[in-house]
Amino acid sequence: MHNTKLLSDAVEVWWSSEVDPGKLKWFEGPRDIPYRLSRQPDIALTVPQETETTRITITPSHAGQQILGMGTSMEDTTISNLARMSPARREEVLRLLVDEESGIGLNLIRITLGTSDFTGQAFYTYNDMPEGVTDFEQRYFSIKKDVELGIVETVQQLTALAPQVRIFASSWSPPAWMKTSGSLKRGSLKEGPEYTAALAKYYRLAIQAYQEHGIPIYAMTLQNEPLFETDYPSCYMPPERQRELAVALRQELDQHGLETKIWIFDHNFSDAWAYVTPILNDAAGCGAVDGIALHDYEGSPEVMSEIHAAYPDKPIYLTERSLWGTAGADRMAQYFRNYACSYNAWVTMLDSNISPHQWLGTPGPTMMIQDAADADNYWIIPEYYLLGQYTRFVKPGAYRVASDYGSKETVTNVVFRNPGGELVAVMINQSDAEQEFCVLCEGRQWLAKLPAKTVGTYRWRAGAGTVTG
Structure with missing residues (x-):
């Protein structure tokens, strides 16, 4: 290069x-x-x-x-494939992602709090309890599994290679004891202020735990795809409940001197209006929220321009959508032309067996693909370079x-x-x-x-x- x-x-x-x-x-x-x-x-x-x-x-x-940044995700699928590589090869891949000269200068990375569907692990959170047992005091809270699986170490290495990188986090599910389903799959947050407070404390503890490992969490979304329940970690969370959670989390963060920003929604264009208005038209909800996160799986990017006109002081972030080819590059242009302040691809490296993951469909190719038979062998597909046409040249603050x-x-x-x-x-x-x-x-x-x-x-x-x- x-x-x-x-x-x-x-x-x-x-x-x-x-x-x-x-x-x-x-x-x-x-x-x-x-x-x-x-x-x-x-x-x-x-x-x-x-x-x-x-x-x-x-x-x-x-x-x-103003542009915050552009990047990809460091979810367990990618990290578990990186963990199979030799240290030298793993560093090489990370440099290709975040180095501003030898790589494509990615500077905004999404991580998951607990597992998502893109993992080879049994689904977990940071406070899993036996069935019927609760832990409102969060005495058993721990990110130990993130440490054992190399997630913390990989993110530490990535930010050491590129100190300009910002990390934001998303949760796919609260702990099962907080949910109506009693499972990380499906269900919703149980009714009652004690559960709202428990989840807010859980998020605050996760932010603090990562900070203690030298990883500041710049922002977090309160629930990945809150209108979608399915047979992997997920949680239905209507806007009225998310408003309560945003206010409770803001209090937790303020009380503990944490500067992490709160982004609401984290779901599709098509449902954005109906979701954000009950939160942002409420004085307490609006005061607790720093931005709006959106996905592009249904609906049109133009809704971002409408929401920007309605709430010009709430930046909009495109937090999840993998794109392919020149049509994808054009879709990305449309995001920015409609007031997106960021873009994040979803999943960075699958292997040649399209593994590991527990999504319910067949994923498309990721920017990097690892040879399942030879972990140190990998190849780069055009989407890496197409994303780089933006990320190597458009700087944070542009x-x-x-x-x-x-x-x-x-x-x-x-x-x-x-x-x-x-x-x-x-x-x-x-x-x-x-x-x-x-x-x-x-x-x-x-x-x-x-x-x-x-x-x-x-x-x-x-x-x-x-x-x-």
Whole structure:
């Protein structure tokens, strides 16, 4: 890979291409990928002139939301596969994920509090009790299993390699003794303020336990997919109950001097309005909440723009959705164009047997795939590089700026202004043909061609540079 420091006043260019996006054949072994964050010749900035090519206008003075970060998850599936590797190989993989020069600079990582469906373990939480036994005092609370399984160590190693990384956490289920089902599967939090208080204390203890291991939890979502009950860790939690939980957790955090942010919902676009309004229209609920987490499995990204207009002081985070190919890169552009402040992929490394997991379907290929027969052998699929077209160049603290969206038949895009002042345009060609386009920005113009089924990232200094006629 090439150094990403901005070296000139020309437009710098990198390309990555899709190959069989989302196809299970990627589990069979590595394949040739035409462009892999491949540096291309710089493009000259020119004075504006007439052209018949697709024209994209960019207006950096019209800024949208500020970007928190982008990344993936370190759930047990990924961590158990990493644990099978030699220490050197494991570090190599982690560097590829988070290093800003030799890797793709991921800087926002999601972890699970207890197990999710992507695990090879028996489902557990941090306070599992025999049937019929409760522990409101949480005397038996412990993250010991996270330590034994190497989860804590892996996250420690990752943050040591990249101190800029922020960690946020999500729970798939409260302990079974708190639930109506008496199980980590299905059910809901039992009625009564004593159960709300118990779960708030449980979350606070988890945050403190990770902090004691040198891992600050930047934020947490109160319940993964709270409208979905299924036969793996899950818990139905209506918005009225989540509002009570947010208020109780905020009190716990404040009383113990913890700065972890509280993100509500953590579920699909389609149900967002009905869920967030009962929480945020309540004064206590609104005061307890720092942001809104969303998934993209049902509904449209445009709802984020609507919610941003309704609650402009509550940042929106896209906390779960794996994407494939140039269509996925375009979907990601739509997230940011609709006020998402972050993006997180879900599951980083499955093995070639599509293992381990206990999800109820067949997962698609992850950014990295481990050879089930040789743990130190792994291969990278195009989605790693396509995500890198964003993450290596768009820095935390960047602002999304206004631009024409373009079209699926030509090119689409999203543009950011980094804290250092440079502009970063991610251009996506989903079509079957090379596309030529022209960019107009701050009195300057540049022309480019982007191969079929390829994403291009273009970077240049805002408001500066030598203009040639």
